[in-house]
Amino acid sequence: MQKIRKLDFWTLITVIMVAVFGIFLIYPLFSLFSSALRESSSGMFTLDHFVKFMSRSYYMRALLNSLKIGLAVTVLCMLIGVPMAYIMTFYRIRGKKLIEILIVISMLSPPFIGAYSWILLLGRSGAVTKLFAAIGLQSPTIYGMGGIIFVMTLKLYPFMYMYMCGALKKVDGSLLEASSSLGCRPGRQIWRMVIPLVMPTMLAGALMVMMNAMADFGTPQLIGEGVQTMTTLIYKEYIGEVSGNGNFAAALASVMALVTAALFLAQRHYISRKSYTTNGARPVESKELSSGKKAVAYIFIGLLVFLSCVPHLVVVYTSLYKSDSSMYRSSFTLENYKKVFSSLSKPIVNTYIYGVIAIVIIIGLSMMVAYTSMRRRNIFTRIIDTITMFPYILPGAVLGITLLVAFNHGPLTLIGTPYIIILAFVIRRMPYTLRSSSAILYQINPSIEDASISLGCPPIRTFFKITARLMLPGVFSGAILSWVTVINELSASMLLYTGKTATMSVTVYSQILRTNYGSASALSVILTVSTILSLLLFFKLTGSTEVSV
Amino acid sequence: MSIQITAEHVVKKFDKETTVIPDLSLVIKEGELFTLLGPSGCGKTTFLRMLAGFYPLDGGHIYFGERRIDCVPVHERNIGMVFQNYAIFPHMTTAQNVEYGLKQRKVDKALRNKKVKEILETVRMEEYADRLPAKLSGGQQQRIALARAIVIRPDVLLMDEPLSNLDAKLRIEMRSTIREIQKQSCGGITTVYVTHDQEEALAISDRIAVINKGVIQQVDTPRRIYQYPANIFVATFIGFSNLFHGTVRIQDGKKQVQIGDCLLPVLRLGNNVQDGQKVIVSMRADDFTCVSEGGIWCKIKSDTFLGQNMNYAVEFENKIAVETEDGNELVESVRTARHFYRQGERICIMPDAEKLNVFTDDGGTSLMDRGDDT
Incomplete structure (x- = not known):
């Protein structure tokens, strides 16, 4: 009796969840692949799209560019993020907290x-550029491959840093003392002890960076200038004025999805073989x-x-000064904000x-x-747990195409409605909250x-009165991260919005394209302020500057 | 008020292959403090959780009094449970924790406050009523857990290794607190207590069930479990016993056991033994006297000074001892010892024949005439 009653409620929930994720995640992915394998006009089975992709260097170059950018950014982020995390964790640095908040x-x-x-x-x-020109010098250009890598590295090294900080903090100080007592010199210790111990985390961080670099749409679109990547190509092929080819875009998105999935699985495979758990660790004293070294570190x-x-x-500066087109003179104004509002x-x-x-x-x-x-383990709940993490590695543009392909016809036509944007937000940003919910439930x-x-x-009442109540702090901290990334979401919304359903990030982007830098800046500042306020709340709530991304 | 618990042919399996409890039947009398004692993984906690209702049965029935409860959901069984890690609700104050069960039972506020106040006085926690658990020590949290379980006047009180997370001194103090409260409340709540600590079991229980691999080895009072173990598992699990190979010698109706060359009169040996029967004899580590000859010879391997006692690890000669992982050990009281032995020294001991226990050759059954409760 008790067993059956218990099953009733959670079975019902499981069934509902299977249905929800079946319709809104599995079915769209299925549609994506099936659409990629179909003739545009007749709907017949074909491999033409993939053949077309592989046979033309124009398309293959986009994939190569994406991989090149991904690799370069990853290497640079490791070169910056790893030493920085090492210094910040193992040595006393003043203003650590402020630095971490800014990062x-x-x-x-x-x-x-x-x-x-x-x-x-x-x-x-x-x-x-103008300043340099005035004194007769040529400044380095921001356009092209170099610029993309530069901008992305600055944007993504924090991922590496956060991952490494988390891992280094967990390194057991007594392990290092043990190795010293056995005669290992401090310099060699980094290579023999620290690096191997944090290797799995380092790879996880590297994967995060690489996926984000390859999935980024805004950066290559704005400063690529002829450097085509997979994301810009997908966008162009779908929206393309000349020939909006949904099926070909779906094929491109499938390729992208497979590449990221392969990367993810490779990393998982490596980590499963080499994962060290140190428990009851006593952190290393800073x-x-x-x-001399201090000066170098601070610089x-x-x-x-x-x-x-x-x-x-x-952005703040630009938003506060009067601008005609891109030329701005030094006169303080709130004109931009008035215009935006x-x-x-x-x-x-x-x-x-939509965000709320x-x-x-x-x-x-x-x-x-x-x-x-976690508490009602069976095959279905485990599958749900796995597939809900899948969007974590799915590039936004791929998800955008996926939802477009799935919901542009039939009883569930969501294109052009706010629902599809909300759906993209939920699918894409749920993993943050899900992970923190699982983490707290584990405790x-x-x-x-x-x-x-x-x-x-x-x-059931116990779940709501006790379990849910105890989970709340963890759920909230995850939800704030979800919220911050929801309001900043661009690459999926980019494909899904219409005039009526445009969000801030999409609008900033279109204002930049129209060189309305003033209103773009003002909107960006509003968005950034929202982000910062949310994050400050997060820091207050969790009592630390650690963010697990 | 208090009730009897009856378990009939209870079976528990985890997945298809592993059977944790093959077939367990047991009667726990009303008002008694009954302990399930056994090594970790023996199924004692599993059985307790089946009594509570957290695990469904794979066979058999459980009754609380006349009422069959193995199909009743946990929250309708009216049990009080104390958990190993206390399981205090961290977001509620002491009073709120204790009040929780009463609220579920829709007890009105005035009565609720009165009961909470009373029970907190009983466990000497009244001054901490408005504290959150994070600010309380382990011992204090355990008092709250006990108060929370008892305040609802449960039919049955279930305790799952409640003292194992406390330090040694507190453990002994809490032991008597638990026993006091259990006997006072509602004229004695039928209590099932799980532990792997034999000393704790001996100290706290009215009766003990020693369990190994899901099978009950012996159900008895603490004293009889210690004095008359039912088999060599119990003999070696409770306290330390040296085991010897022996032979029954019956001469002129006088029952004796021969170990090596040493003949020992064992008065309480049962009637069903035969002359020449091979047996296993168990001797507690301190039930012997040193003699100059005519006893059993052994060699001192090492010594450990423990304050009150001196422990010697020894090796018996001529392979008369049953080989076990734990080896053999002799304990002498420091106060009465005439002198200490050195490593390598040979000594001769004479077992205290009255305190020996004799088992069948396979160690499975006691051959003693254990009489009735004494």
Whole structure:
């Protein structure tokens, strides 16, 4: 009786979740692949799209560019992020907290603000370019492959840094002492002890960076200038004025999905063989650096943090000064903000409404998925747990195409409605909340639930009164990350929005294209301020500057 | 008020192959403090959780009094449970934790407050009523857990290794607190107590069931479990026993056991033994006296000074001892010992024949005439 009743409620939830994820995640992915294998006009089975992709160097070059950018950015981010994390964790650095807050903010700020600000500085009519020209020098260009790599590295090294900090903090200090006592010199210790111990995390971080670099749409689109990547190609093929070819775009998206899935699986495979758990670790005590090294460390970190913050400063500056087109003179004005609030208020409202709805759904689903996959383990709940993490590695543009292909006809025609944007938000950003929900549930001892039930509280009521209540802090901290990334979402919304459903990030992007730099800046500042406020709330709530991304 | 628990042919399997409890029948009398004692993984916690209702049965029935409860959901069984890690609700104050079960039972506020106040006084926690658990020590949390389980006047109180997370001193203090409260409340709540600590079991219980691999080895009072173990598992699990190969010698109706060359009169040996029967004899580590000759010879391998006692690891000569992983050990009281032995020294001991236990050759059954409760 008890067994059956228990099954009833959670089975019902499981069935609903299977249905929801079946319709909104599995079915779209299925449609994507099936669409990629179909003739555009007749709908017959064909491999033509893939043959076309492989046989023309124009298309293959986009894939190569994506891989090239991904690799270069990953290597650079490791070269910056790993030493920085090492210094910040093992040595005493003043202003550590502030530095970390700035790093997190630059990591989670709108993805294209970097590219946009660097255009304003180093672009054709950029401030620095003009300054250099005035004294007869040529400044380095921001356009092209080099620029893309530069901007992305500045945007993505924080991922590497955050991952490494997390891992280094968990390195057991007594292991290092043990190795010293056995005669290992401090210099060699880094290579023999520290690096091997944090290797799995380093690879996980590298994968994050690489996937983000390859999935970025805004940066190559804005400063690529002829350098085509997979994401810009997908966009171009789908929206393309000449020949909007949905099936070919679907094929491109499939290729992209397969490449990222392969990367992900390779990394998983490696980590499963080489994962060390150190428990009950005593963290390494941070030491004082010698003054010479200290200077180098502070210059290195200071320069990086400054470069990370440049885009925000530029955007704030631009938004507050009167500008005609791209030329701006030094006169302070709030004109841009007035203009934004009078004519571009709709995207702001949209962002908040869609975002809030998405977050509510994300919180509800995450708690249920986390609970069922951990406390009611069976084959279905485990599958749900796995597939809900899938969007984590799916590039936004791929997800955009996937939803377009799946919901552009039939009973579930969602194209052009706000629902499809909310759907993209939920699918894409749920993993953050889901992971933190699972993490906190993992820490809640099941016997607390048992205690409540044994005292006469039925299982379902116990879930809401005890379990859900205890999960809330973890769920909220994850939800804030979901929220921050939802309001900054560009690459999927880019494909899904219409005039009426435009969000802030999409509007910033289109304003930049129209060289309305003033309103673009003002909107960006509003978006950035929303982000920063949310993050400050997050820091306050979790009591630390650690963000697990 | 208090009730009897009856388990009939209870079976528990985890997945198809592993059977944790093959067939367990047991009667726990009303009002008694009954302990399930056994090594980890023996199925004692599993059985307790089946009594609570967290695990469904794969066979058999459980009754609380006349009422069959193996099909009743946990929250309708009216049990009080105390968990190993206390399981205090971390977001509620002491009073709120204790009040929780009463709220589920829709007890009105005035009565609720009165009961909470009373029980907190009983466990001496009244001054911490408004504290959150994070600010309380392990011992204090365990008191709350106990109060929370008892305040609802459960039919049955279930305790799952409640003291194992406390330090040694607190453990002994809590032991008597638990026993006091259990006996006082509602004229004695039928209590099932799980532990792997034999000393704790001996100290706290009215009766003990020793369990190994899901099978009950012996159900008895603490004293009889210690004095008359039912088989060599119990003999070696409770306290330390040296095991010897022996032979029954019956001369002129006088029952004796021969170990090596040493003949020992074992008065309480049962009637069903035969002359020449091979047996296993168990001797507690301190039930012997040193003699100059005529006893059993052994060699001191090492010594450990423990304050009150001196422990010697020894090796018996001529392979008369049953080989076990734990080896053999002798304990002498430091107060009465005439002198200490050195490593390598040979000594001769004479077992205290009255305190020996004799088992069948396979160690499975006691051959003693264990009489009735004494």
